[in-house]
Amino acid sequence: MEIRKLSGALGLRTKIALVALVLLVIPWVGYSYVNAMERLLRQNQEQQLSAMARAVATALQDRPQLMGLRAAAPAGGRPPPAGILSEQMQILLAGLARAGLRIWVIDSKLSLIGTAGDLGAPPPAADETITFGPVERAVRAALRPVFERFLERPVRPAEEFIPNDVVFGGREVERAIDGATTLRRRPAPSGHGVILSVAHPVWVGDTVVGAVVVEENTDAIVSMRNRAFEQLVAVTLISFAAAALVLLLFASRLSWRLRRLRNEAENAIDSQGRVRNLAAGEHARDEIGDLSRSFSTVLERLAQYNAYLENMAGRLAHELRTPIAVVRSSLDNLRLQQPGGETGVYVTRAEEGVKRLETILTRMAEATRLEQVVRSGERERFEVQTVLAGCVEGYAMAYPGRRFKLAMTEEPVSLRGAPDLFAQMLDKLAANAADFSAGEAPVEISLQRTSTEVVLRFSNSGPPLPAEMKNRLFESMVSVRKDRPAGDPHLGLGLYIVRLIAEFHGGLASASNRADRNGVVVELRFPATA
Amino acid sequence: MRRRIAIVEDDPAIRANYADALGKHGYEVAAYGDRVSALAAFRTRTPDLVLLDIGLGDEVDGGFTLCRELRTLSGTLPIIFLTARDSDFDAVSGLRMGADDYVTKNVSLPHLLARVSALFRRADAAHAPAQGESVLARGPLTLDLNRFAVSWRGKGVDLTLTEFWLVHALVKFPGHVKNREQLMGEAHVVVDDSTITSHVKRVRRKFEAVDAQFDRIDTVYGMGYRWKSEN
Numbered sequence: 001m002e003i004r005k006l007s008g009a010l011g012l013r014t015k016i017a018l019v020a021l022v023l024l025v026i027p028w029v030g031y032s033y034v035n036a037m038e039r040l041l042r043q044n045q046e047q048q049l050s051a052m053a054r055a056v057a058t059a060l061q062d063r064p065q066l067m068g069l070r071a072a073a074p075a076g077g078r079p080p081p082a083g084i085l086s087e088q089m090q091i092l093l094a095g096l097a098r099a100g101l102r103i104w105v106i107d108s109k110l111s112l113i114g115t116a117g118d119l120g121a122p123p124p125a126a127d128e129t130i131t132f133g134p135v136e137r138a139v140r141a142a143l144r145p146v147f148e149r150f151l152e153r154p155v156r157p158a159e160e161f162i163p164n165d166v167v168f169g170g171r172e173v174e175r176a177i178d179g180a181t182t183l184r185r186r187p188a189p190s191g192h193g194v195i196l197s198v199a200h201p202v203w204v205g206d207t208v209v210g211a212v213v214v215e216e217n218t219d220a221i222v223s224m225r226n227r228a229f230e231q232l233v234a235v236t237l238i239s240f241a242a243a244a245l246v247l248l249l250f251a252s253r254l255s256w257r258l259r260r261l262r263n264e265a266e267n268a269i270d271s272q273g274r275v276r277n278l279a280a281g282e283h284a285r286d287e288i289g290d291l292s293r294s295f296s297t298v299l300e301r302l303a304q305y306n307a308y309l310e311n312m313a314g315r316l317a318h319e320l321r322t323p324i325a326v327v328r329s330s331l332d333n334l335r336l337q338q339p340g341g342e343t344g345v346y347v348t349r350a351e352e353g354v355k356r357l358e359t360i361l362t363r364m365a366e367a368t369r370l371e372q373v374v375r376s377g378e379r380e381r382f383e384v385q386t387v388l389a390g391c392v393e394g395y396a397m398a399y400p401g402r403r404f405k406l407a408m409t410e411e412p413v414s415l416r417g418a419p420d421l422f423a424q425m426l427d428k429l430a431a432n433a434a435d436f437s438a439g440e441a442p443v444e445i446s447l448q449r450t451s452t453e454v455v456l457r458f459s460n461s462g463p464p465l466p467a468e469m470k471n472r473l474f475e476s477m478v479s480v481r482k483d484r485p486a487g488d489p490h491l492g493l494g495l496y497i498v499r500l501i502a503e504f505h506g507g508l509a510s511a512s513n514r515a516d517r518n519g520v521v522v523e524l525r526f527p528a529t530a
Numbered sequence: 531m532r533r534r535i536a537i538v539e540d541d542p543a544i545r546a547n548y549a550d551a552l553g554k555h556g557y558e559v560a561a562y563g564d565r566v567s568a569l570a571a572f573r574t575r576t577p578d579l580v581l582l583d584i585g586l587g588d589e590v591d592g593g594f595t596l597c598r599e600l601r602t603l604s605g606t607l608p609i610i611f612l613t614a615r616d617s618d619f620d621a622v623s624g625l626r627m628g629a630d631d632y633v634t635k636n637v638s639l640p641h642l643l644a645r646v647s648a649l650f651r652r653a654d655a656a657h658a659p660a661q662g663e664s665v666l667a668r669g670p671l672t673l674d675l676n677r678f679a680v681s682w683r684g685k686g687v688d689l690t691l692t693e694f695w696l697v698h699a700l701v702k703f704p705g706h707v708k709n710r711e712q713l714m715g716e717a718h719v720v721v722d723d724s725t726i727t728s729h730v731k732r733v734r735r736k737f738e739a740v741d742a743q744f745d746r747i748d749t750v751y752g753m754g755y756r757w758k759s760e761n
Contacts, residue, residue: 394752
């Protein structure tokens, strides 16, 4: 649940970048591989050392005199001098010792008989085994401090002498004297590095006469592992960075396209209810293009449907006119036939009904007629103040129960358009404001002029607009009226007409609640003409 | 002699109702349901007045066609378009075809009868000399109430019946503002406000065609119109 919530909150780009983290498995796999390799190398080294120790021990078994065992000396012969014996031992050991490898032999009393080799000798250079490209080298150089901090550096244990504690306290030596081949890793005396030592007993008959100890430092392996590890980290980082960059670019492009589509879709239907087509990704052949196109199709259908609704009133009016004409002419005939009389009452009622129907028809057709007038579009320059003042004066008579307060700017305001239509628009606004205003507060009408705009406001007290209707009020056949007085049909065309005329004058109509939510303001903004 | 009125209307109920009402008022009525039969009958005998619907059955503009054909038969025959169409475009087209008036079908029978008798009076008066009491003179404007003829500065202005009644309503009391409802009543029409507006606009244009300086019909915004008397 938490994850879902979190992933819902993240952007597409972040999500794809997170997916790229899967690539981090690669260094882990590499790390395990390097470790396995190191283990293999160590085993190999152990086996080598063991084999060498065994070989030396076997060689010494064959030459017990080298161990200083007179008892085993050949009968009748004089034992060779100690100097020659020591020299022979030295030759034997030196033939086996190599750089970084030390062999020493002790007798059962733990006294050193011979030694050869040096742990401090340089290990074979491993540089040739793993090569670095220029990018890797740069990354490695950059990461050197990190490597130095976390990877143990191979330090050549500069051990000149065999330490006494190794000879006298070394477990492997003791156990070898006891007759068991023993392998031990001990830290180098300098504190860095590990020395691997193998002790092998030297048997003469059933007794252990001494032990061979072969020691080698693990420098070479550590250094090889380190290099492998460094390379691994470098390669991984480079590929990770490259993959992440590519993914990020891809995701950025995707999310940019989606955002553009979203913005366009959001603005596809403007506050006036008009539908625009989408341009984003129209030609793209991928899923986003598909989405855009199908969205465009939906919008197109919506636009057609809107157009159908807007024309419906007019068409309905046209279709209804003929049957109403039948009813009306029949009623007229009836009245001509029998003026007054008993049936007269019913004829009168029927006529009232027909009249009401006709009022509805007239209103329905009004918007359609206006659309035609607006399309023909004859414009002239007129003074807004003259029209507005005249109209407001008329409203005082037309709506005796309401007061109108007019505030106009002093400077002359002129618009290009049709004063008759402008007056018709004012009539609708006044009717709207008068119908909705409650209480004694007057309907406030104001005309202002800024450098770029002419702003006309009709403000009335009364119930606020329902939030969901705010953007739909100016559409055809949309009404927020709840109680409709009988005989006074409201079709929700008044503000639609306002919108049509406002647009004819290049203006925009909007409705909002007053700041104190105690009423409604209808605002019209026209571009000011010089 | 009973006057003969022809009705060309594709809706049988309306056709019968209008025929009945006109018959009751002493007219001889011939009713036709389509353009072809009507035209055939008109060729043998021209009626005294024709009521025409625009849409006739399948012919969307059959009424317009018939009107044009009728005008070739007679230049003076009074023709009234009676139609469900109320767009300015249709009204203008109809009047351009040579019709004398254009009313929508929601007109009441008494209003229609008023038009019919007015058109007959005008046709009669065309042959008789003007009588003094039936002429209304307002400065350069002269209204002949019998002929339904208007002249401005001596030149005739060709107005339809509805337009004539509108002008008459304004001119009767110069300077008084007439609102749209009053104008509708005087012109025997029931239309919406913007139709009155376009009627007035057309009237102005017709006067301007005669005199470019014409500016006597004044719009009083929020109230209506008035005829400005001599300055």
